[in-house]
Amino acid sequence: MRKADRKGAIFACEDVHIAVQGKEVVRGVSIELRAGEKVALMGPNGSGKSTLVSTLMGNPAYELTQGRIWLAGEEITGLPADERARRGLFLAFQYPVAIPGVSVANVIRAAVNARRGTDVPIREFRKELAEAMALLGVESSFPGRSLNEGFSGGEKKRIEVLQMAMLKPVVALMDETDSGLDIDALRTVAHGINSVCGQASAVLLVTHYQRLLNHVMPDRVHVLMEGRIVESGGADLVGKLESLGYDWIEKESNGPDLVTSVPDGAAAKAERPGVER
Amino acid sequence: MDERKQVAQAPTAEARRPRPEADIRGDYAEKWGFRDPEEYFHKGRKGLDHEVVEMISRMKKEPDWMRRLRHQALDTFLEKPMPRWGNTALLESIDFEDIYYYIKPIEERGRTWDDVPDGIKKTFDRLGIPEAERKFLAGVSAQYESEVVYHSVQENLTKQGVLFMDMDSGLREHPEIVERYFATVIPPKDNKFAALNSAVWSGGSFIYVPPDTKVEMPLQAYFRINAEKMGQFERTLIIADRGSRVHYIEGCTAPVYSTDSLHSAVVELIAMEGAYIRYTTIQNWSNNIYNLVTKRAVAHRNAVVEWVDGNIGSRLTMKYPCVYLAGEGARGEILSVAFAGKGQHQDAGAKVIHAAPNTSSTVTSKSISKDGGRSSYRGLAKVHKGATNCKVSVQCDALILDSISRSDTYPTMEIEEDDVRMEHEARVSRIGDEQIFYLMSRGLSEQSARTLIVNGFIEAFTKELPMEYAVELNRLIEMELEGSVG
Numbered sequence: 159m160r161k162a163d164r165k166g167a168i169f170a171c172e173d174v175h176i177a178v179q180g181k182e183v184v185r186g187v188s189i190e191l192r193a194g195e196k197v198a199l200m201g202p203n204g205s206g207k208s209t210l211v212s213t214l215m216g217n218p219a220y221e222l223t224q225g226r227i228w229l230a231g232e233e234i235t236g237l238p239a240d241e242r243a244r245r246g247l248f249l250a251f252q253y254p255v256a257i258p259g260v261s262v263a264n265v266i267r268a269a270v271n272a273r274r275g276t277d278v279p280i281r282e283f284r285k286e287l288a289e290a291m292a293l294l295g296v297e298s299s300f301p302g303r304s305l306n307e308g309f310s311g312g313e314k315k316r317i318e319v320l321q322m323a324m325l326k327p328v329v330a331l332m333d334e335t336d337s338g339l340d341i342d343a344l345r346t347v348a349h350g351i352n353s354v355c356g357q358a359s360a361v362l363l364v365t366h367y368q369r370l371l372n373h374v375m376p377d378r379v380h381v382l383m384e385g386r387i388v389e390s391g392g393a394d395l396v397g398k399l400e401s402l403g404y405d406w407i408e409k410e411s412n413g414p415d416l417v418t419s420v421p422d423g424a425a426a427k428a429e430r431p432g433v434e435r
Numbered sequence: 436m437d438e439r440k441q442v443a444q445a446p447t448a449e450a451r452r453p454r455p456e457a458d459i460r461g462d463y464a465e466k467w468g469f470r471d472p473e474e475y476f477h478k479g480r481k482g483l484d485h486e487v488v489e490m491i492s493r494m495k496k497e498p499d500w501m502r503r504l505r506h507q508a509l510d511t512f513l514e515k516p517m518p519r520w521g522n523t524a525l526l527e528s529i530d531f532e533d534i535y536y537y538i539k540p541i542e543e544r545g546r547t548w549d550d551v552p553d554g555i556k557k558t559f560d561r562l563g564i565p566e567a568e569r570k571f572l573a574g575v576s577a578q579y580e581s582e583v584v585y586h587s588v589q590e591n592l593t594k595q596g597v598l599f600m601d602m603d604s605g606l607r608e609h610p611e612i613v614e615r616y617f618a619t620v621i622p623p624k625d626n627k628f629a630a631l632n633s634a635v636w637s638g639g640s641f642i643y644v645p646p647d648t649k650v651e652m653p654l655q656a657y658f659r660i661n662a663e664k665m666g667q668f669e670r671t672l673i674i675a676d677r678g679s680r681v682h683y684i685e686g687c688t689a690p691v692y693s694t695d696s697l698h699s700a701v702v703e704l705i706a707m708e709g710a711y712i713r714y715t716t717i718q719n720w721s722n723n724i725y726n727l728v729t730k731r732a733v734a735h736r737n738a739v740v741e742w743v744d745g746n747i748g749s750r751l752t753m754k755y756p757c758v759y760l761a762g763e764g765a766r767g768e769i770l771s772v773a774f775a776g777k778g779q780h781q782d783a784g785a786k787v788i789h790a791a792p793n794t795s796s797t798v799t800s801k802s803i804s805k806d807g808g809r810s811s812y813r814g815l816a817k818v819h820k821g822a823t824n825c826k827v828s829v830q831c832d833a834l835i836l837d838s839i840s841r842s843d844t845y846p847t848m849e850i851e852e853d854d855v856r857m858e859h860e861a862r863v864s865r866i867g868d869e870q871i872f873y874l875m876s877r878g879l880s881e882q883s884a885r886t887l888i889v890n891g892f893i894e895a896f897t898k899e900l901p902m903e904y905a906v907e908l909n910r911l912i913e914m915e916l917e918g919s920v921g
Binding site for chain 2: 215216217218219238239240242243244248249251254255257258259260264265268269272273304321325
């Protein structure tokens with residue numbers, strides 16, 4: 159029944175609640191992405207954005223206490239992260255981890271093979287990688303380096319986008335891919351997003367600046383505060399947030415009510431959750 | 436032993452996951468642990484005394500000095516107490532009267548594989564030795580029980596005066612070189628197991644590389660124990676003359692038995708002025724082998740010695756490759772990996788002794804412990820008075836894969852000189868849940884993610900191996916890790 163409601167959406171989550179170490183930090187979020195859409199998820203630090211996208215990807219560190227998730231018409235709630243990835247979900251991490259001794263090329267090759275369910279011949283893989291690197295302006299030394307070891311913030315983000323370009327996800331969740339980037343890197347990343355995103359895919363852009371959104375025009379914008387979507391709108395919402403700040407929404411949406419309307423049990427702990435990772 | 440005493444806390448996510456008892460090295464038996472029927476030319480009796488030593492020396496028709504050295508070494512062995520460090524419980528459990536000290540599998544060593552009896556030849560075929568020989572080795576020595584059963588070396592090396600033969604042949608054909616250097620780096624009195632080896636040694640390699648001669652392709656020796664309750668005591672002596680260069684690789688496996696066997700080798704390396712020796716070991720003994728080995732090198736002026744030492748197998752390994760930096764400007768490097776799985780204790784390490792000015796050494800030790808396995812780094816860095824401007828760098832990284840495994844470090848520093856640059860770094864790590872999640876978010880299974888991270892952890896080691904061995908080692912590690920996740 160619910161599945162039918164999702165018609166037209168290639169990704170959807172419904173009434174998602176997430177607990178971190180027993181504390182509820184996402185409290186009933188529903189988002190839909192349709193093919194070809196770029197949707198921005200904005201909100202102040204600590205509003206639960208990173209926890210949300212990490213959980214949507216299947217991070218076992220967070221507990222989905224309620225809610226369901228669909229990808230390409232199939233429910234993926236409860237599937238492990240690798241299964242979600244193979245079905246075409248991708249997460250560009252805000253803080254990608256280093257894996258010493260494992261080269262960028264090795265990780266991407268293993269990922270590409272897993273995603274495509276076949277061993278891509280090395281020659282073909284190298285060619286594809288070289289093309290993607292050229293597109294994103296990634297230096298030729300990167301494939302041989304240990305993943306994220308000693309990389310600058312901007313380099314890490316570029317490598318995330320490079321992986322995205324190679325994996326051709328159905329849906330990409332991008333967690334503050336714009337933070338810590340200089341303007342050149344930002345342009346490259348935006349270029350990457352725009353070129354990767356075709357008619358058949360969708361992107362959820364998590365950010366709390368409008369910087370990236372100057373380069374990637376979102377179709378819709380959601381604002382997340384204290385674990386709930388408190389405002390949704392078109393691209394014009396970005397400008398409004400930029401000039402008025404989040405305080406405006408807090409006033410607009412009657413901030414104090416937010417707290418009192420928290421479901422039972424969670425209300426006692428409704429202080430601003432500091433779980434942004 | 437109190438195996439759990441120093442166990443650290445597991446990360447929470449690790450603890451949450453169910454963790455089935457993994458039979459580590461479960462398929463060792465099939466891959467390497469098969470056994471041949473015993474059809475030996477000569478199998479001595481069990482037990483050790485002067486009669487056994489006399490028998491070995493007489494069968495080998497050795498010169499008198501060697502015969503006497505053996506007998507004296509036996510006295511030293513009998514006098515010396517067991518080491519009171521390492522794994523004392525396992526050491527004390529060795530029953531020296533229940534071991535065969537000398538087994539001669541065939542009468543004559545083969546010069547071609549066709550000369551080797553079918554059964555033994557098949558064994559080495561299964562181990563891939565002839566194939567490796569064809570592909571990328573300059574010479575091969577294959578030891579089965581106490582004797583080398585096959586030996587070959589490329590003709591062009593022989594023409595250049597490079598000697599590569601089994602130790603017994605070395606003693607017979609080049610007595611003057613052997614008498615001059617044998618037991619000079621590791622005298623029988625050095626330790627109990629060096630004394631044991633000196634008393635009953637058989638087989639091993641003898642290599643001499645003439646001045647300025649570069650042996651570009653590696654020379655390899657493969658050691659196979661087949662019989663139950665066997666003691667293998669090979670003896671290796673490598674002399675690289677002025678400005679020469681050589682890379683020697685050894686590998687080893689054995690059948691899986693319920694009773695223990697003993698492998699106690701002595702390896703002496705001598706790098707003359709400006710010479711370069713690399714000695715690579717991939718130790719993959721079955722889990723019933725006690726591997727108690729003494730390895731030491733002397734590096735003369737501007738010489739370089741590198742030990743690349745991988746320990747995957749054995750019940751207990753106690754081995755601390757050493758470089759004695761005797762000449763000014765000499766350099767020593769010891770790079771090791773130890774993998775301790777269920778029921779295994781890898782007590783490995785390194786020793787560097789700086790006895791001359793401007794010498795430098797680097798020790799990199801990586802250990803992985805899993806399924807209750809225990810790995811220890813035991814090291815010595817010594818700088819003698821007067822050895823000015825030395826550089827010593829020691830780095831130990833331990834990766835512990837679960838909450839029941841253990842890793843310890845026992846570093847010893849004896850620095851008698853002020854003018855020294857010394858670095859020591861030790862780290863213990865676990866696979867981070869965030870690393871696993873990251874790789875899983877790229878579509879890798881949890882198992883593949885772990886394997887990739889572990890292979891990355893030892894990459895500094897594998898990148899030093901010839902390609903074929905690196906691939907083999909990564910495959911070994913992958914097999915070791917299988918079944919380790921819930």
